[in-house]
Amino acid sequence: MSSSLAPLLEAVALVQDSWADADGGADLSRAQLVAVNDAIGVLRRTTDAVHAEVAAGLARESRRELGPDSLARQQGFRSSAQLIATTTGASTGEAARLVKLGEATAPRTNLLGEVLPAKFPVVRDAMCRGRIAAAAADAIVTFLDRMILKVGPAVAAQAETLLVEKAAGLSLDEVRKLIARTEAHLDPDGVAPREDELRARTSLTMFQRDGMLHLNAVLDPARGAPVQAAIHGYVPAEFAAKRDGRDPDAPEADRRTVAQIQADALVHLAEHALGCESTATLNGATVVVRVDLTDLQHGTGFGLIDGIDQPVSIGTIRRMAADGGVIPWVCGADSEVLDWGREKRLFTPAQRLALRERDGGCAFCGLPPEMTKAHHIRWWARDTGPTDLANGVLLCETCHHLIHDNAWDIHIDGIGTRAKVWFLPPPHIDPKRTPRPGGRARTELIA
Template structure:
């Protein structure tokens, strides 16, 4: 179906079908929807919204073309009383100028083209165009993919960029914009590894920490590059997580309804003060963070050649191998060098708890919470088959990293977890219960969900 209005009409029809039968088809009666229908309506409405955004992008590009500077006062936007097309679009859409600019850029990048001789050409980004017009991805996702590809276009191989576009579009389906940002960062590092070093240099030059007192409060405002900020982020997250766990255990014991109710920002502030007091009072060289580990990983080929890139747990943007080497030379950092195949660790039933080496292997495979992506310091290693009741082994094929929330979600709502094998390169799959997905289609989890791999 190539007619965009027909695609939109079909999506609207599916939305009506999902909502039909509720309070005389009153589209305002959301409170009357059953849970299963809530999900169906949300899914259908999301598709309608994405397709509508696609149509709006097409219109925005055409408005921009009809408002091009060479038309002068005869340009469409000036005729309508606006200084440029983005001002017209922002005013009529009720959005910011930045949103209007992105809408125009996406429309121009996904619109069919013609040569000076009138020959028809495909869109500049055909894979994004197809996914956008069929409602598989939305305008924000299309914008960040296009922006990154355009940014590296002059330095990266054209064929590699085309493969990257196809890969990113395929993996973007079902990801939030924040999750997609992880994938975009790694794809850019793959396409333009030489661009990492100058970006790191610029970021390091911009690092800063401002401390001032006002109205009886000490204010801190920090901007930290990845090398400087990663240890800070990992340490604070680990201590805040331990603080939450201690508070939960205390509440179970005392059953006090007025137990510790500090917010996450308040706990982070308290943890920062704790770390500072420890540094002032302690003669040791490092802080006892109770198992919090900062892992920097890279491939053996990249380590040997010095090219490519490395990744840091809890940090989205990749870093250069040189940065990884510097970090690994310092204290409190574990370098993880990967070959072509992941090492298999198997403790069987000799130990109930996962060893530190096994936890590091699980971090290597899962990247943090295998279901929601929270950093490793906010997770625990859990047995798929219970160690005591089901005699499950304490090994990689029976272990998974989950945060507390996802752990309860798995057990309380009937989800299943399957792991391909006992390798750090194996994939973790989450099988939804029938009330979530009647087909129970497996959903990819773990690090593999965000790792960038070019299409074959």
């Protein structure tokens, strides 16, 4: 326990020091806010380490064979997980995962009572140092437990070291992505069976409630990719239209959220499929709207859509009828968003595909390629930067502005699609300007 307490006490002191100069969060400067947030992150991660070790001890003292002497039962709980969940406010499942993590990272004893190293010592050390949180550690431990029988202890130990090293500073979603890539490298023969398993879990359910159609889709990668790509392609096009010389404060301005635009994208795709000349794959499916002609002419009453319980207004029916005349645009006329201007003319499709292969999406935040544009690192007009891979990077709109507005530098290490992208923070963020990996290098095992 002492190995975990020293960093914990240091983390507490770090929070105290970063908070000491202001009386409450409202009085903190930007630099202080960042410092306090960083200190809280260290504190949470080191607290996780101590709590995991305590959870393992509670589980050990509450094992079933102790019967009435079980610590959890003596405290009035059925199990150590219930004890932890009740005292921390977490769910029983979260508490059970903490116990499992503690047992995997705490020192062990053999039948003779001799102390043995932890099952995953590298994970334990990283937690004790406050480098990774319990959620990331649990994901790594669960993966390694599954892989040990396939690749052996030695390879699993190498994977443990690599994962822990790269997981520091990543979000949980990025750690999961890193684990998925690592599993494919360690067990390439298992990729196809995993695909079969995911494909078997594919489903789409629909039901109506409160006048709304609810969709719940679970798609395997092959089925999900075209759906995601199409929706992600629609969203930035709509945002581009929003910015096209329109006043964002005007009463008629488009104020839809991203979630709402994504819903519109799904509708757009369905209308596209129903409106195309060839609908053989849809078995003649079409949308049937039933409305009284007099109501339609006078703009009163309501209408019904076959298969939908909720009645719709005459205004909605008129809009649906009008949409039927826009089929040439829906099916891909020149008005479809294909030419976004200067970037499209400068970076050829082949170059953009190469950037996509290298960066995997937004090189800074990881958004999918469909939500990015190819940008010059050295500006084409101001800095006469060339239009080639070494001077190009995929960035989403937000990260593009963030990097330019805050004086980040971008460095490309290597040549072609196997090059690595590095982001150098400005001195006011990191005085040492420590390079941060970008692109695929953040979560993938590339040379």
